[in-house]
Amino acid sequence: MTTPPTPDTYRALRVIQDGDEKRAELQTLPLSELPEGEVLIAVSHSSLNYKDGLAVTGKGILRQWPMTPGIDLAGTVLDDASGTYAPGTAVILTGWGIGERQDGGYATLARARAEWLVRQPAGTDAAWAMSVGTAGFTAMLAVMALEDAGVRPGHGEVLVTGAAGGVGSTAIALLSAAGFTVTASTGRPEEEAYLRELGASGIIGREEVPALKRPLEKERWAGVVDTVGGETLAGAYASTRTHGALAVCGIAGGTGLNTTVFPMILRGVSLLGIDSVTCPRPRREAAWQRLARDLPASRLADVTQTRGLSEVPALAPQILAGQVRGRTVIDVN
Numbered sequence: 424m425t426t427p428p429t430p431d432t433y434r435a436l437r438v439i440q441d442g443d444e445k446r447a448e449l450q451t452l453p454l455s456e457l458p459e460g461e462v463l464i465a466v467s468h469s470s471l472n473y474k475d476g477l478a479v480t481g482k483g484i485l486r487q488w489p490m491t492p493g494i495d496l497a498g499t500v501l502d503d504a505s506g507t508y509a510p511g512t513a514v515i516l517t518g519w520g521i522g523e524r525q526d527g528g529y530a531t532l533a534r535a536r537a538e539w540l541v542r543q544p545a546g547t548d549a550a551w552a553m554s555v556g557t558a559g560f561t562a563m564l565a566v567m568a569l570e571d572a573g574v575r576p577g578h579g580e581v582l583v584t585g586a587a588g589g590v591g592s593t594a595i596a597l598l599s600a601a602g603f604t605v606t607a608s609t610g611r612p613e614e615e616a617y618l619r620e621l622g623a624s625g626i627i628g629r630e631e632v633p634a635l636k637r638p639l640e641k642e643r644w645a646g647v648v649d650t651v652g653g654e655t656l657a658g659a660y661a662s663t664r665t666h667g668a669l670a671v672c673g674i675a676g677g678t679g680l681n682t683t684v685f686p687m688i689l690r691g692v693s694l695l696g697i698d699s700v701t702c703p704r705p706r707r708e709a710a711w712q713r714l715a716r717d718l719p720a721s722r723l724a725d726v727t728q729t730r731g732l733s734e735v736p737a738l739a740p741q742i743l744a745g746q747v748r749g750r751t752v753i754d755v756n
């Protein structure tokens with residue numbers, strides 16, 4: 424393990440408040456600007472998620488300014504006052520409020536609590552970890568939740584909504600690796616070849632996951648990974664097969680849920696909540712180990728683009744507009 428020297432300053436993309444306006448700018452800062460935490464990390468890569476799009480464009484998820492967004496980071500430990508990690512250890516940090524309530528990964532240095540970190544799985548690197556990022560980690564938690572609820576590959580089609588997005592794309596790859604038959608729901612029919620390459624065997628339009636018309640629709644889905652919410656989730660829930668389950672991840676299409684209890688009490692259907700931010704550590708480590716096995720870098724290559732820190736302000740509105748395909752790794756150096 425080689426430990427890079429600790430620099431005197433670091434570079435960060437900061438969201439600052441300027442009168443009524445919020446804007447992002449690159450700044451060079453002294454180490455005294457870093458938040459509290461036992462572990463000092465030399466960040467090499469971060470990633471771009473929907474939440475980062477909100478933070479960078481000043482849309483609501485930040486409560487204080489200035490703030491360094493970036494809900495994911497990967498890098499090397501420079502110093503750990505808790506004694507948990509030797510200098511030079513490669514670590515991953517996703518969630519726990521970084522990039523929201525505490526400075527996150529859009530910087531060359533970060534400070535964090537030791538208990539939040541996960542060791543980089545053997546045989547992987549920081550670019551791979553950020554290609555997975557919160558989106559891939561969330562997709563893994565969703566697949567594990569479906570499996571824990573008893574959904575098995577032989578049971579029938581598993582629906583993935585918001586399929587061409589970060590969570591959706593990685594969910595397709597993970598489900599396919601686990602032997603499930605995957606149907607992808609997308610508003611971008613031009614992405615069909617991409618979705619099939621990831622492992623989807625069926626492609627349907629957004630409008631084909633119907634908004635709720637009846638409490639119980641014809642049974643179709645053995646399981647669902649939903650990143651869209653709203654009417655899409657209500658429609659998928661009404662069409663889920665007896666003893667099937669839905670892993671509820673996202674709100675890309677809405678936060679409401681207008682439905683009834685009938686799928687639960689007449690079909691034994693389960694709604695499973697997925698929260699990647701506060702996921703407990705043993706589950707976190709198990710998910711990252713399985714991601715290293717099922718989603719190797721070669722599988723992610725076509726899903727991933729790598730961009731620089733200075734490009735993030737231009738990319739942020741694009742992810743909010745649903746124009747970013749798959750995953751975007753941010754090389755912060």
Ligand code: NDP
Pocket residue numbers: 472473474557558561584585586587588589590591608609610611629650651655671672673674675676677697698699700742743745747749
């Ligand atoms: P992306 O923007 O990459 O993907 C979202 C996808 O949803 C889009 O690509 C699009 O897919 C679809 N979509 C977008 N707008 C609409 C709309 N109005 N109606 C229907 N579908 C729409 O985001 P992520 O994959 O990173 O995140 C997806 C969701 O999951 C977000 O809401 C995010 O906040 C949430 N999330 C939750 C986490 C958790 O811990 N629970 C962790 C990470 C993310 P297509 O073009 O294929 O239709």
